[in-house]
Every structure is written in C-alpha cells, then in structure tokens.
Amino acid sequence: MRKSAIDIWVGIFVAMGILAALFLALKVGNMNAFSFAPTYTVSARFDNIGGLKPRAPVKSAGVVVGRIANITFDDKTYQATVVMTIDQMYQFPKDSSAKILTSGLLGEQYVGLEAGGADDMLVAGERITQTQSAIVLESLISQFLYNKAADSGQEKGAAK
DSSP: OHHHHHHHHHHHHHHHHHHHHHHHHHHHTTOTTOOOSOEEEEEEEESOOTTOOTTOEEEETTEEEEEEEEEEEETTTTEEEEEEEEETTOOOBTTOEEEEEESTTTOOEEEEEEOOOOSSBOOTTOEEOEEEOOOOHHHHHHHHHHHHHHHHHHHHHHHO
C-alpha cells in the first residue's frame, strides 16, 4: 500500500516535469502563440532583415498583431521578402510602414507596423512599400570605427 502511494507521487512529479519541459520548449521555439483567429497575409521587402526569423511577432504600438509566416530571398531585386500574417481584427491603412526593430539592446527582432493615414485598408496579398531595414550593430560599430580612423588621419595631415 505504501509503495503504491509513493509510485503515484513519483509519477505525478515526473508528469509535471515533462509538462514544464514541454512548456519551456514551446516558449523558446516561439510556438506558444498559436491562434485560430482569422488572418490575412501582407508582404514587405527589406534590404537587410538582420536576425529576423519566421514566427517572430509583428507589433503595432507594442501590441502583437500578427506573426512572420515566411522569409524568402528575391534573386532579382536582391532583397528579402517577408510575409506576415495579421489578425483579421487589426486593419491597417495602405500607406502603413514596416520596420525591423529589436526588443532591448540584444533581444529578438520583430516587425513593427506603423499605421498610415489612408482611407483604404490593406487587403490579403498586398505589399507594404514603405519599409526600413534592420539596424545591424556590427555595421554601426564598423562605420563608427572607420569614421574615427578617417578623422584621426585628417588631424595628422593638418598638423604637418
């Protein structure tokens, strides 16, 4: 009798551990936000998407309004095409803009939508034309260092 009670408690503890591991795996894989609400897809082209990944959030005013469905490379324009699924309850004007932003200094990247002022709304399959690519930290640092080196070279030339 006593051994079977211990076995039951051990089984409950193991099941809770498995559920916790499953929850963490879904959270890390960004799969915890499955929604069965109706959606529509829009696309945008970016020169550089940085570390943007499928299933990353699409936010507007800090609220998650959709997810990244697919990212492809267009070998004719040499740009990345990002396809987003937006919840049907959120409608955006046709002149809205899309930016690739970062949560915090080194956090995950997401697409930020900024609503425009047009009366017509985006419909399924349309493309957002006003985009701003990701800011790549390595590019900013190298540009800063290059400018500093160029400035110091000019100072040495002026001192002669």
